[in-house]
Amino acid sequence: MSRQAIYAVCMAAVLVLSSCEHKDLCYNHPEHALRSQTRIEAAYNRMWEVGEDGEPAWMRRWPDTFGFGYETLVPDMPEGLCVNAYSADGSLSVSHTAATGGIVSMKAGDNSLLMYNDDTEFIIFDRLNASVSAKATTRSRSRASYSGNPFYAPGTEGYERTVTPPDPLFGHYIEHYEQPRLQQPPSLAVTLQPLVFTYVIRYEFEQGIEYVGIARGALAGMAESVFLYDGHTGPERATILYDCTVEPWGVQAVVNSFGVPDYPSPVYPRAEPGSYALNLEVRLRNGKTFSFDYDITGQMAAQPHGGVIVVDGIKISDEDGDAGGSGFDVTIDGWGEFNDIIINL
Numbered sequence: 001m002s003r004q005a006i007y008a009v010c011m012a013a014v015l016v017l018s019s020c021e022h023k024d025l026c027y028n029h030p031e032h033a034l035r036s037q038t039r040i041e042a043a044y045n046r047m048w049e050v051g052e053d054g055e056p057a058w059m060r061r062w063p064d065t066f067g068f069g070y071e072t073l074v075p076d077m078p079e080g081l082c083v084n085a086y087s088a089d090g091s092l093s094v095s096h097t098a099a100t101g102g103i104v105s106m107k108a109g110d111n112s113l114l115m116y117n118d119d120t121e122f123i124i125f126d127r128l129n130a131s132v133s134a135k136a137t138t139r140s141r142s143r144a145s146y147s148g149n150p151f152y153a154p155g156t157e158g159y160e161r162t163v164t165p166p167d168p169l170f171g172h173y174i175e176h177y178e179q180p181r182l183q184q185p186p187s188l189a190v191t192l193q194p195l196v197f198t199y200v201i202r203y204e205f206e207q208g209i210e211y212v213g214i215a216r217g218a219l220a221g222m223a224e225s226v227f228l229y230d231g232h233t234g235p236e237r238a239t240i241l242y243d244c245t246v247e248p249w250g251v252q253a254v255v256n257s258f259g260v261p262d263y264p265s266p267v268y269p270r271a272e273p274g275s276y277a278l279n280l281e282v283r284l285r286n287g288k289t290f291s292f293d294y295d296i297t298g299q300m301a302a303q304p305h306g307g308v309i310v311v312d313g314i315k316i317s318d319e320d321g322d323a324g325g326s327g328f329d330v331t332i333d334g335w336g337e338f339n340d341i342i343i344n345l
Helices: 004-025 319-322
Strands: 035-044 081-087 093-099 101-106 109-117 123-126 133-140 140-142 162-163 170-179 187-194 195-208 212-223 238-241 245-247 251-258 275-286 290-295 307-315 341-343
Touching: 035 123, 035 170, 081 101, 093 251, 109 187, 133 290, 187 307, 195 212, 212 245, 275 307, 290 307
Parallel strands: 035 187, 162 238, 195 307
Antiparallel strands: 035 101, 081 093, 081 109, 093 101, 109 170, 123 133, 140 162, 140 341, 170 187, 195 251, 212 238, 212 275, 245 251, 275 290
């Protein structure tokens, strides 16, 4: 091959490689020009209970007799963050980052930003097509032995969906965020607020706790859903089913909830008697099962977002505790009808 031919081949190769490199580095395409980035810096308000006045009700009066500290109920830091960016033209950009934040992408111009932790197991996110309709519910859970709240007034609707307690959930919403067209992403500091709260439930026994092998409970009248953009709960009620621990003084549960339904609201109605109920079901070591129900509407009045619920005076007689004796170990997991079924809907 002549020197001229070799030179021509080399020049052609250089042109091809230069063309490819230029194509890879091209950012002038209209699709790229419309998108930009922001660096989210996220913090979390990890309060587990908030009273009617917006302040913690139990922080300053936590009883030493409970046997554990107030701070032990503070939820852990989440493991991941989801940022939904709703642009002015109706399109949605979804980014997932570390819990403390990271780079998110969205269209340049006006956006609404909806943020929440995305490391949940039982939370179900719904209606995410619009920021103000987006809400969280939790998975259904069935229990054959639970027959519902017995305290509803005659003629009122007593049916409630039975659900599993929600995971810790935090959210933050910005109605208008102007995403600039910049090469260097600007920083945006946000603080996510709690959307799920905690109730400490204490069933205090007067007699017979030594006969109890396993226990579980139900909390009726609670919010079925929460709206992510402002934290208000929907009007629908649900019953939360949960497991309990047996203690020397009685039975205890730590239960997550969205709080009371239709709250906060400027016209929030005071609950009527029977609106909120507590159930306890115990299985004794001899195989007998007992169920107890309590109207706790009065205790819920000042505890819309977490708190402490106490019922006492519970008795198991020696006659019931000593009778029979099946020989079963009632602490064995998977024992018959005492299991709940979580429905993955």
